[in-house]
Amino acid sequence: MSTLHPVQAAFAEKARIGKAAYERLYAESVRDPEGFWARVGQRLDWINTPTQVKDVSFDPADLHIRWYGDGTLNVAANCLDRHLAERGDKTAIIFEGDDPSESRRLTYRELHAEVCKFANTLKHLGVAKGDRVAIYLPMIPEAAVAMLACARIGAIHSVVFGGFSPDSLAGRIADSQCRLVITADEGVRGGKKIALKANVDEALERPGTSSVETVVVVRRTGAGVAMQSPRDRYWHVLMDGQSANCPAEPMEAEHPLFVLYTSGSTGKPKGVLHTSGGYLVYVSYTHECVFDLREDDVYWCTADVGWVTGHSYVVYGPLANGATTVMFDGVPSYPDCSRFWDVVDKHKVTLFYTAPTAIRALMREGEAPVKKASRASLRLLGTVGEPINPEAWEWYWRVVGDERCPVVDTWWQTETGGILITPLPGAIDAKPGSATLPFFGIRPAIVDAMGQVLEGAAEGNLLITDSWPGQMRTVYGDHQRFIDTYFSAYPGNYFTGDGARRDEDGYYWITGRVDDVINVSGHRIGTAEVESALVAHPEVAEAAVVGCPHDIKGQGIYAYVTLIAGVEGSEELRKELVAWVRKEIGPIATPDYLQWAPSLPKTRSGKIMRRILRKIGENQPGQLGDISTLADPSVVQKLVDERLIK
Numbered sequence: 001m002s003t004l005h006p007v008q009a010a011f012a013e014k015a016r017i018g019k020a021a022y023e024r025l026y027a028e029s030v031r032d033p034e035g036f037w038a039r040v041g042q043r044l045d046w047i048n049t050p051t052q053v054k055d056v057s058f059d060p061a062d063l064h065i066r067w068y069g070d071g072t073l074n075v076a077a078n079c080l081d082r083h084l085a086e087r088g089d090k091t092a093i094i095f096e097g098d099d100p101s102e103s104r105r106l107t108y109r110e111l112h113a114e115v116c117k118f119a120n121t122l123k124h125l126g127v128a129k130g131d132r133v134a135i136y137l138p139m140i141p142e143a144a145v146a147m148l149a150c151a152r153i154g155a156i157h158s159v160v161f162g163g164f165s166p167d168s169l170a171g172r173i174a175d176s177q178c179r180l181v182i183t184a185d186e187g188v189r190g191g192k193k194i195a196l197k198a199n200v201d202e203a204l205e206r207p208g209t210s211s212v213e214t215v216v217v218v219r220r221t222g223a224g225v226a227m228q229s230p231r232d233r234y235w236h237v238l239m240d241g242q243s244a245n246c247p248a249e250p251m252e253a254e255h256p257l258f259v260l261y262t263s264g265s266t267g268k269p270k271g272v273l274h275t276s277g278g279y280l281v282y283v284s285y286t287h288e289c290v291f292d293l294r295e296d297d298v299y300w301c302t303a304d305v306g307w308v309t310g311h312s313y314v315v316y317g318p319l320a321n322g323a324t325t326v327m328f329d330g331v332p333s334y335p336d337c338s339r340f341w342d343v344v345d346k347h348k349v350t351l352f353y354t355a356p357t358a359i360r361a362l363m364r365e366g367e368a369p370v371k372k373a374s375r376a377s378l379r380l381l382g383t384v385g386e387p388i389n390p391e392a393w394e395w396y397w398r399v400v401g402d403e404r405c406p407v408v409d410t411w412w413q414t415e416t417g418g419i420l421i422t423p424l425p426g427a428i429d430a431k432p433g434s435a436t437l438p439f440f441g442i443r444p445a446i447v448d449a450m451g452q453v454l455e456g457a458a459e460g461n462l463l464i465t466d467s468w469p470g471q472m473r474t475v476y477g478d479h480q481r482f483i484d485t486y487f488s489a490y491p492g493n494y495f496t497g498d499g500a501r502r503d504e505d506g507y508y509w510i511t512g513r514v515d516d517v518i519n520v521s522g523h524r525i526g527t528a529e530v531e532s533a534l535v536a537h538p539e540v541a542e543a544a545v546v547g548c549p550h551d552i553k554g555q556g557i558y559a560y561v562t563l564i565a566g567v568e569g570s571e572e573l574r575k576e577l578v579a580w581v582r583k584e585i586g587p588i589a590t591p592d593y594l595q596w597a598p599s600l601p602k603t604r605s606g607k608i609m610r611r612i613l614r615k616i617g618e619n620q621p622g623q624l625g626d627i628s629t630l631a632d633p634s635v636v637q638k639l640v641d642e643r644l645i646k
C-alpha cells in the first residue's frame, strides 16, 4: 500500500519544470528525438559543434549507437575551464573526511589548476590518448582530479572501488590492460585503515597485469609503504613543479571517457564503456532537471566514485553544471549515526542523494540522531541503487525532510549512464516505492515471457525501446558480449535485466533483477562470481548462490555449498569459506548465509535449478513449484529441512 504524495505547490511554483512543461517536453522528446537532443546538446561547450545528432540501430545484426557523431569537445574543459570566468571562486568540491575534523574546499579555479598539473604529470609519465588508467583511491579530491586529468588528455579511466580485493583489482587491470594505477598509501573508513597500496602491490603480482608501468601513490594517511623503484612514484613529488597550464585537447564525441566494471549474470564483470559527448549531455541535463539545480545549491551525493553514481552524480554531472559537490570519505555510522545530518548542517547541504540501504540502517536507530541536527538547509532528497520500500520512503520524507522536501526515487544502471525513470520534483506526484515516470527521451516497455509487448497496467521484463545519449556503447574488448547481453533477448530493444510493473497511472514499479544478479546494499554482485570464488576453495566441490531477503541490505547472499567427498561441514569451515569469499572478491560479496548441500537440485541435463534454491532461501518452501523435472527430486527435502531462514 502506498499513499500519493502530490507535488507541493510551494516547490512547484519555483521549479524548473512543472507538470505542463514535463508533459510537453516529454511528448516532444519522443516525437522528435533528433530535434530535442540537438537543442539539449547546446548546453555544452563544443569545439566543433555537432551537425549530426543521433545515429542508432538496436538491430543485433547492425548494432551501433552514436550521438553527436561529428562533434568534438573536451569533457574536462566543460567541467572546469568554461566556469572560470563566472564561477572561478565558487566552491567546486567540498571534501569531508572520515574524521569529522577534516574538511577542505576547492574552488573551480583551484580544481582547474590541479587537474592541469596532473594532466601534465600523466603526459610526463608517457600516458597518451586512448591509454587506460586504473584509479583505486578513497573518496578524496584527488580521485576527481585524476578522472578529469584523464579526460583532459583523452586517457580512459577505470575506477575500481577501494573495497575490492587485490584479485578483483587485478582482473580489472588485466581486462583493459591499464598502463598506470593511481592509488593512496591507505584509505580510512569508519576509523579503520584500508591498505590500498599493499593491495595494488599484491594485484600487480597476478598474471596479466604486466601492462602497468607506473603506480602513482597519493599520501593520504602518511603510513610508510613499500615503494618499488622505478615503478612507484608519489603524487606530491610528481606534481611539484608541474605547470598549471595544459591545453584541453579536442576529443571526438564518441571518444571513450571511461570503463567501469559491473557484475552480470555470467562470467567475469563486464567493462561498461561510456563515451564523451552524449554521456556529458545526458548526465548534466538529468542532474539539473531531477535535482532542480540552482546556482547556490550545495549538492551531496553519498555514493563512492567506485560506482557509476559517483561518476555521473558526484563528478561529471555536477561539475559540468558548475555546481558545488560534496565528496564524503566516511560512513553514515561514524563517529555516530548523526553523521549524515551533521554534515548537512556543517556544509548547508540543500540537495541530498543516497541509497535506500543507508536509509533503512539509519531508520533502525530511531529519530533522535536525525532530530539532533537542524537539516534546515535541505530542500530535496533523492534515492538510488535499489527499490525503496514505502516505509523507508515515508521515514525519509517525514523524519529527514520534515515533510518539506520532495523525494525523488531515481531508477537507472551503470549501463544507462544516467537516470532514466524518476519523478521531476516540481512536476510528478510521488508514490512511495515507485520510480514513477520516464525522463525525457526515454521509452520504457514491459514484455511478457514470450516477448510480447504489454499495454496499460502490466508486469513483466523492462525494456527501453529507443536510445538516449548517455547509453553505454560497448563492453570493453568484447562487443559481441554487449550485443548478446542487452540486445539479443528482445531484438530491437535494450533489455535492462530488471522486472517492473506499470500501474493504471503509467507509473513504473521496479521489482528487481530478473537475471542472476544480486543487489546487495545497492551494489551488484553476480551469483557466478561468488560461486567461482567458492569453488576455488580446495574443499568445495560445487556451489550455488542466490539472493535472499535482508532487512538492511535489501538483498543478502545465500550460498549452498557441496563439499568434496570425505570433508564434513563444520562451523569452522563455514567461517573459513565466508572469509575466503571476502578475500577473493571484497567485503561486499560476503555471504550472509552458507548452507551445506549434500547435493544440488539439478535438471536431467545437469542445470542447477536456482528457482528452487531461491524459494528455499526466501523461506517459501511451500512455493517450490514443479520439481518433477529434477534428476533426483529427493535432494530438495533435506535442503528445505536445513534451511537457514525460518
Ligand code: 6R9
Pocket: 262, 307, 308, 309, 383, 384, 385, 386, 387, 388, 409, 410, 411, 412, 413, 414, 415, 435, 496, 497, 498, 510, 512, 513, 519, 522, 523, 524
Ligand atoms: C545506478 C545504479 C543497477 C540496478 C538496476 C536495478 C537497481 C537502481 C533503482 C533500482 C529500483 C531504483 N536499481 N536504482 N531498483 N529502484 N531507484 O544503481 O547502477 O549499480 O548498475 O545497479 O540497481 O536493479 O538494474 P548499478
